[in-house]
Amino acid sequence: MAPGLLWLTALMIVPCLLIFVLAFYERGIYGGIDWNAPTLGNFRRAADYLYVSIFLDSARIAAITTAIALLIGYPAAFAISRAPARWQTSLLFLAILPFWTNYLIRTYAWIVLLNPVGLINSALIGIGATIAPLPLLYNEFAVILGLVYSYTPFVVLAIYSSLQRLDPSYAEASRDLGASALTTFLRITLPLTAAGVAAGAVFVFVLSIGNFVTPDLLGGGKLQMIGNLIYDQFLTARDWPFGATLSGLLIALMMLALAFQAMAARHAGGGHA
Amino acid sequence: MTFKTIPAAVFAAALSFTAMLTAAQAETLVISNWDGYMPKDMAEKFKAATGIDLEIAVHATNEEIMGKVTASGGEGFDVLFVSSPFAEALNNLGLAAPIDHSKIPNMANLYPEAMQLKHDPGNTFSVPYTWGTTGLCYRSDLIKTAPSSWNDLLKPAEDIKGKVTMLSTDRWLMAAGFLANGMSVNTTEQASLDKVRDQLVETKRALLSYDDTTFYSKLVSGEASLVQAWDGWCNYGIAEKPEIKYVIPKEGSDLWVDSIVVMKASKNPDAVHKFIDFVLNAENGKWVVENIMYKSPNKAGMEAVDKAMLEKYPNMAIAPADLLKYEQLRDLGEGMKAFSKTVSEIMAAK
Numbered sequence: 168m169a170p171g172l173l174w175l176t177a178l179m180i181v182p183c184l185l186i187f188v189l190a191f192y193e194r195g196i197y198g199g200i201d202w203n204a205p206t207l208g209n210f211r212r213a214a215d216y217l218y219v220s221i222f223l224d225s226a227r228i229a230a231i232t233t234a235i236a237l238l239i240g241y242p243a244a245f246a247i248s249r250a251p252a253r254w255q256t257s258l259l260f261l262a263i264l265p266f267w268t269n270y271l272i273r274t275y276a277w278i279v280l281l282n283p284v285g286l287i288n289s290a291l292i293g294i295g296a297t298i299a300p301l302p303l304l305y306n307e308f309a310v311i312l313g314l315v316y317s318y319t320p321f322v323v324l325a326i327y328s329s330l331q332r333l334d335p336s337y338a339e340a341s342r343d344l345g346a347s348a349l350t351t352f353l354r355i356t357l358p359l360t361a362a363g364v365a366a367g368a369v370f371v372f373v374l375s376i377g378n379f380v381t382p383d384l385l386g387g388g389k390l391q392m393i394g395n396l397i398y399d400q401f402l403t404a405r406d407w408p409f410g411a412t413l414s415g416l417l418i419a420l421m422m423l424a425l426a427f428q429a430m431a432a433r434h435a436g437g438g439h440a
Numbered sequence: 441m442t443f444k445t446i447p448a449a450v451f452a453a454a455l456s457f458t459a460m461l462t463a464a465q466a467e468t469l470v471i472s473n474w475d476g477y478m479p480k481d482m483a484e485k486f487k488a489a490t491g492i493d494l495e496i497a498v499h500a501t502n503e504e505i506m507g508k509v510t511a512s513g514g515e516g517f518d519v520l521f522v523s524s525p526f527a528e529a530l531n532n533l534g535l536a537a538p539i540d541h542s543k544i545p546n547m548a549n550l551y552p553e554a555m556q557l558k559h560d561p562g563n564t565f566s567v568p569y570t571w572g573t574t575g576l577c578y579r580s581d582l583i584k585t586a587p588s589s590w591n592d593l594l595k596p597a598e599d600i601k602g603k604v605t606m607l608s609t610d611r612w613l614m615a616a617g618f619l620a621n622g623m624s625v626n627t628t629e630q631a632s633l634d635k636v637r638d639q640l641v642e643t644k645r646a647l648l649s650y651d652d653t654t655f656y657s658k659l660v661s662g663e664a665s666l667v668q669a670w671d672g673w674c675n676y677g678i679a680e681k682p683e684i685k686y687v688i689p690k691e692g693s694d695l696w697v698d699s700i701v702v703m704k705a706s707k708n709p710d711a712v713h714k715f716i717d718f719v720l721n722a723e724n725g726k727w728v729v730e731n732i733m734y735k736s737p738n739k740a741g742m743e744a745v746d747k748a749m750l751e752k753y754p755n756m757a758i759a760p761a762d763l764l765k766y767e768q769l770r771d772l773g774e775g776m777k778a779f780s781k782t783v784s785e786i787m788a789a790k
Binding site: 194195196197198199217218220221224282283284302305386387388389391395396399400401402403404405406407 | 501503504506507510511529532533602605608609610644647648649650651661662663771773774776777779780781783784785787788
């Protein structure tokens with residue numbers, strides 16, 4: 168077996184299969200797994216309104232995050248690709264610089280900024296902009312802010328690489344033929360970089376929907392996303408089979424998103440992607 | 441091997457692989473404890489006293505170590521430090537070994553009450569290491585009326601709305617609701633779960649956050665005025681800000697116990713008992729109180745503590761007989777599913 172394939176099998180396929188197998192059993196009375204009775208009960212349970220609504224809510228939060236990340240990421244990538252060539256590497260480097268710091272520390276930094284007695288609220292109260300502290304932390308706003316902050320660089324990178332591969336003569340031809348800058352962007356540049364947009368969007372969506380650290384820290388535990396639910400099944404309820412079922416469903420959802428992205432890439436990117 | 445046991449075997453093999461890498465060799469004990477929950481020089485001192493090597497692993501939560509040992513069938517560790525419901529589960533799973541009291545002379549250092557714990561009367565499979573209560577920790581300078589009931593937490597007064605936190609760990613979160621309603625902290629009956637769920641969903645809207653790691657710093661910074669807290673953690677707040685007070689609500693508390701469990705798979709029963717005996721000496725008991733600020737069931741250790749400490753942290757002085765009045769959290773067994781679904785309902789509520 169090729170080393171790469173072996174690597175993939177050991178570290179990716181086997182763990183996924185284990186999860187898949189676990190999903191068909193029940194939790195033992197004291198935790199662990201009751202191997203004696205294969206069952207579909209976990210899937211019936213996952214179809215309960217409670218869990219479906221957590222799934223949908225996570226998808227909603229991930230979708231909002233994705234939309235905002237695209238709105239910020241596309242102009243940023245566009246600006247970088249139009250900057251003088253000697254600056255581009257430095258600008259990209261700045262975009263990914265936050266990744267040099269641990270994710271948890273970056274998240275805690277937001278807590279320092281946003282909390283009711285934190286820097287932002289103290290400053291606002293200090294200049295008299297508000298009397299009572301604004302509710303910036305421990306709510307959905309904070310969670311989406313944290314996710315957008317964490318994952319926008321992926322969008323910038325994906326779209327930048329798409330823009331890089333775009334032959335500038337297309338846009339020039341469009342301008343020469345009398346199209347405005349806006350029309351050129353909407354009808355030439357944007358469609359031809361749709362593959363990059365899709366790749367960035369899927370990155371952000373997939374990473375956001377499975378995230379459990381940000382809802383826990385910036386949401387103050389008051390927001391339950393699917394990642395938190397899975398975490399709780401494995402580490403609090405010690406119901407591995409149900410956690411495995413939920414993980415399996417989440418993986419299926421992510422696969423769907425990736426398949427969609429691959430389709431978009433083939434469709435829109437054509438010979439350029 | 442039957443078809444049914446194949447997945448079990450594959451699964452256990454895959455997961456126990458890592459455990460085996462750190463498995464016990466002769467005269468080396470593998471301990472897993474929470475980080476910072478025993479003296480840093482424990483291994484050196486134990487080696488000097490007995491010639492036995494300690495290999496100390498850490499777990500962040502009970503559930504983490506439970507996951508590891510249930511997956512590996514108990515292999516890989518000699519001694520675990522876990523909370524009492526988990527000690528109980530380990531025993532029910534057949535993974536815990538009986539404790540031989542004749543090999544632990546220092547067992548005499550324990551309070552008599554420490555031998556009467558409901559999850560394990562007579563300490564047959566577990567030895568208590570720390571114990572305490574769960575109550576209300578608050579800023580006496582930021583709150584109009586000092587809290588005295590669980591309802592002061594669950595239905596916070598206007599002046600502290602949005603400045604209240606509850607523990608995020610499911611059992612204690614629910615315990616606040618159970619105790620407020622005069623129910624057992626081990627309730628799994630559906631109607632009671634529903635009643636408490638409705639209350640806690642209502643409470644959620646008045647909460648700053650769920651928090652079981654930084655609640656005392658939120659009190660210190662003034663972000664929060666009232667938090668549900670373990671007594672020892674409230675002490676961390678009191679240490680920084682004397683205006684912080686701790687009270688056990690009039691409806692009572694749970695009695696939590698963290699204990700030491702010997703694994704049945706351990707191949708060094710003598711060394712393991714020497715280790716427990718060592719942990720139970722007065723010096724280590726005193727270390728726990730002075731450094732973790734938890735109460736110790738170790739009478740000799742408690743008595744060695746400077747009395748000034750008991751004055752500064754009044755909850756340290758709760759008498760063992762009073763602790764024993766409170767109900768312990770027990771493993772919920774079959775009831776766990778209904779219980780955890782209820783918790784998910786609260787967590788998902790808007």
